Amino acid sequence: MEERDYIEEIDLQKYWLVLRRRWLPAFVVFATSLCLGIAYAATRTPIYQAGGSLLFQIDSKTTLTGIAENLGQLESVSVQTNPLETQALVLRSNRIIQDTIEKLDLRNETGQHIPPKRIRRGLIVKPLAGTDVLSIVFQHSDPAYAAAVVNQLMRSYIANDIEANRAQAVVARSFLDQELPQAQQAVENTAEALRRFKDENNIVSLEREAAVAVDVVANLNSQINETNTDLAGLRTRVAELAQQLGMTAKEAADIDALNQAPGIQQALNNLQQVQEQLVSEQARYTNRHPVVANLQREESAAYELLQERVAEVMGHNVTISPGMLQGGGLQEQLIASLVESNIEQLALNSRMETLTSTRDTYLEWSSVFPDLEKQQRQLESRLSAAQATYESLLARKQEIELAETQQIGNASIIQEAEQPSAQIGRSTKIYIAAGGAVGVLMGIAVAFLLDLIDRSLKTIKEAETLFGYPVLGVIPNYAISKNKTASTSISALSSLSLERSNPIMADAYQMLQANLKFISSDRILKTYVVSSSTVSEGKSSVAAQLAMSLSQSGREVLLIDANMRSPDQHHIWNVINGVGLSHVLVGEGTLPEALQSIAQNLTLMTAGVKPPNPLALLDSDQMAELLNALSHQYEKIIIDTPALTGAADAAILGKMADGVMLVVRPRQVDSSDAIAAKSLLERSGANILGLVANGVDIKVEHEDYASATETTDKETVDELVNISRISVKNNT
Numbered sequence: 001m002e003e004r005d006y007i008e009e010i011d012l013q014k015y016w017l018v019l020r021r022r023w024l025p026a027f028v029v030f031a032t033s034l035c036l037g038i039a040y041a042a043t044r045t046p047i048y049q050a051g052g053s054l055l056f057q058i059d060s061k062t063t064l065t066g067i068a069e070n071l072g073q074l075e076s077v078s079v080q081t082n083p084l085e086t087q088a089l090v091l092r093s094n095r096i097i098q099d100t101i102e103k104l105d106l107r108n109e110t111g112q113h114i115p116p117k118r119i120r121r122g123l124i125v126k127p128l129a130g131t132d133v134l135s136i137v138f139q140h141s142d143p144a145y146a147a148a149v150v151n152q153l154m155r156s157y158i159a160n161d162i163e164a165n166r167a168q169a170v171v172a173r174s175f176l177d178q179e180l181p182q183a184q185q186a187v188e189n190t191a192e193a194l195r196r197f198k199d200e201n202n203i204v205s206l207e208r209e210a211a212v213a214v215d216v217v218a219n220l221n222s223q224i225n226e227t228n229t230d231l232a233g234l235r236t237r238v239a240e241l242a243q244q245l246g247m248t249a250k251e252a253a254d255i256d257a258l259n260q261a262p263g264i265q266q267a268l269n270n271l272q273q274v275q276e277q278l279v280s281e282q283a284r285y286t287n288r289h290p291v292v293a294n295l296q297r298e299e300s301a302a303y304e305l306l307q308e309r310v311a312e313v314m315g316h317n318v319t320i321s322p323g324m325l326q327g328g329g330l331q332e333q334l335i336a337s338l339v340e341s342n343i344e345q346l347a348l349n350s351r352m353e354t355l356t357s358t359r360d361t362y363l364e365w366s367s368v369f370p371d372l373e374k375q376q377r378q379l380e381s382r383l384s385a386a387q388a389t390y391e392s393l394l395a396r397k398q399e400i401e402l403a404e405t406q407q408i409g410n411a412s413i414i415q416e417a418e419q420p421s422a423q424i425g426r427s428t429k430i431y432i433a434a435g436g437a438v439g440v441l442m443g444i445a446v447a448f449l450l451d452l453i454d455r456s457l458k459t460i461k462e463a464e465t466l467f468g469y470p471v472l473g474v475i476p477n478y479a480i481s482k483n484k485t486a487s488t489s490i491s492a493l494s495s496l497s498l499e500r501s502n503p504i505m506a507d508a509y510q511m512l513q514a515n516l517k518f519i520s521s522d523r524i525l526k527t528y529v530v531s532s533s534t535v536s537e538g539k540s541s542v543a544a545q546l547a548m549s550l551s552q553s554g555r556e557v558l559l560i561d562a563n564m565r566s567p568d569q570h571h572i573w574n575v576i577n578g579v580g581l582s583h584v585l586v587g588e589g590t591l592p593e594a595l596q597s598i599a600q601n602l603t604l605m606t607a608g609v610k611p612p613n614p615l616a617l618l619d620s621d622q623m624a625e626l627l628n629a630l631s632h633q634y635e636k637i638i639i640d641t642p643a644l645t646g647a648a649d650a651a652i653l654g655k656m657a658d659g660v661m662l663v664v665r666p667r668q669v670d671s672s673d674a675i676a677a678k679s680l681l682e683r684s685g686a687n688i689l690g691l692v693a694n695g696v697d698i699k700v701e702h703e704d705y706a707s708a709t710e711t712t713d714k715e716t717v718d719e720l721v722n723i724s725r726i727s728v729k730n731n732t
Contacts, residue, residue: 551600583609
């Protein structure tokens with residue numbers, strides 16, 4: 001819970017710092033809005049408001065007489081609309097306002113009638129909720145003018161409403177005069193069509209004819225049911241006889257016909273005699289005996305003769321078993337019964353077809369009755385409707401003719417406007433307060449908008465968040481001495497104690513030294529590279545003052561200006577850039593010649609003449625050997641290098657040195673340049689010690705960083721050193 005509260009507090013502080021950074025444009029916007037509010041309040045013209053009311057209801061005369069009762073009545077086209085709102089728009093229309101202007105003779109400075117929009121600008125018309133009352137309010141600088149306009153508007157609306165109702169009655173009467181002859185003709189045409197329909201279809205009474213048809217169809221259905229019952233009994237009987245005989249009805253008819261043919265009976269008797277002899281001889285002889293063989297041939301001949309006689313009687317070749325023709329008297333009776341039953345079945349089938357056909361004919365005939373009845377009813381309905389329409393139009397015409405002579409309206413004045421005595425509107429203080437409130441809001445919005453557009457790193461916290469490196473030191477944006485210019489401050493104070501000349505700066509660099517010592521507690525760091533993301537972040541000044549601060553603590557310090565592209569240390573220390581680093585690396589000068597003692601324990605090596613390719617010199621073995629030799633001679637070596645954007649000098653030297661310090665000046669470096677510099681350092685593999693915030697405006701920084709520059713006593717400095725150590729430890 002405490003951690004969440006701390007985060008929210010930081011966020012609020014961040015917003016407060018934005019306002020402190022952008023206070024000037026925010027104040028300009030606030031002052032402008034406040035001045036506009038004061039100017040408006042001072043120049044505002046007093047406004048008076050007059051109001052009246054209209055009541056909308058049906059005229060009582062029409063309700064009592066029942067004549068033109070709906071004429072002028074307010075009705076909505078859609079259920080979602082309010083009729084009073086529609087009448088409010090009518091009252092604000094040009095026609096009503098123009099009539100008011102002409103009746104009151106309202107003219108402008110040129111003597112012409114004022115345009116309706118000037119009246120509409122101060123006119124407010126709205127229905128009162130839950131009532132049938134319309135409120136009319138008009139605002140003007142002249143109270144008498146406002147009351148007169150409201151009263152005349154209501155009178156003009158009522159007069160226009162009566163005239164509109166009368167015009168509606170005239171239009172309705174003209175319409176009825178045209179429609180009545182057509183309605184009368186429609187009645188006559190419909191009656192004639194009904195008469196022709198009955199003549200063409202020979203209709204006297206459709207109900208009686210339909211009843212007769214229903215009786216006939218019912219009788220036929222009864223006969224069909226009886227026939228179906230008889231037919232079902234015959235079918236059952238035929239099926240039982242066929243099952244007993246083992247043959248179909250057709251086969252029984254064929255056998256019956258064969259039994260009655262003389263030739264068939266004679267052939268059958270011959271076959272039976274031969275078969276009896278054959279059976280008798282087979283009992284005496286074997287099948288190979290000539291007598292048996294001869295009888296078998298006779299049997300075959302008799303069988304073939306029987307089949308020929310059957311084919312002659314049937315008219316086609318058919319195989320009939322002799323056993324079927326040799327039945328006794330019972331079989332012949334069953335066959336005769338089957339044939340007779342089959343004949344009766346065929347007769348009943350024929351009768352069924354006749355009855356069904358007759359019933360279908362009656363049904364088809366009776367099916368026409370509904371259509372005829374429907375057509376007759378339609379004609380009768382049309383006749384009734386035509387008669388009702390004609391009678392209604394005739395009665396309506398008589399009502400409208402009476403309504404034309406009446407004064408029918410749907411609105412009446414229930415409250416006339418009185419001349420107002422007090423002006424409306426808010427007091428002067430409210431307008432001034434509103435201008436101030438709007439100014440505050442707009443000023444805050446402008447401040448945050450400007451801060452959002454600005455892509456630079458605005459605070460130390462933003463820089464620390466983007467780079468992800470610990471903050472080693474915070475250098476405030478104070479001049480070293482209030483009585484000396486910046487260009488001569490370092491050289492003039494080179495022989496003095498920095499702590500005595502500017503305690504705040506001394507405290508800042510003591511904190512930087514403490515943090516460097518804390519980071520390198522496990523090993524001694526001698527060589528430091530000082531660089532920045534872009535130019536104008538003060539890296540050369542930080543390198544010079546850090547070197548001077550270290551030398552004043554009793555250490556032998558060497559300051560090397562390795563920015564051979566745009567050297568600056570000889571300007572800071574006001575010395576001649578003679579033999580320098582470039583001369584030593586190319587062998588045109590000796591090391592003692594390049595070293596200049598500029599203060600106690602402090603030696604400077606200038607950049608020397610600008611070479612064609614500085615990166616090649618810095619990335620050479622000579623440079624590595626030179627740093628190695630100097631590290632044995634001096635306790636601390638500070639190397640001033642070019643900015644990281646546009647040159648890789650600092651990244652190359654960072655790999656040779658013990659660590660790299662990156663100088664960051666808030667509101668000077670862009671976030672994109674900072675990201676590019678961070679990427680270059682990480683790819684180089686250099687040991688990045690942390691950030692040195694330079695030129696910090698303590699008024700727009702978070703409390704954790706601002707507190708480090710607001711105290712000068714030794715006890716507070718020790719506290720700030722501890723705070724910075726905690727920050728460094730947390731980030732590493």
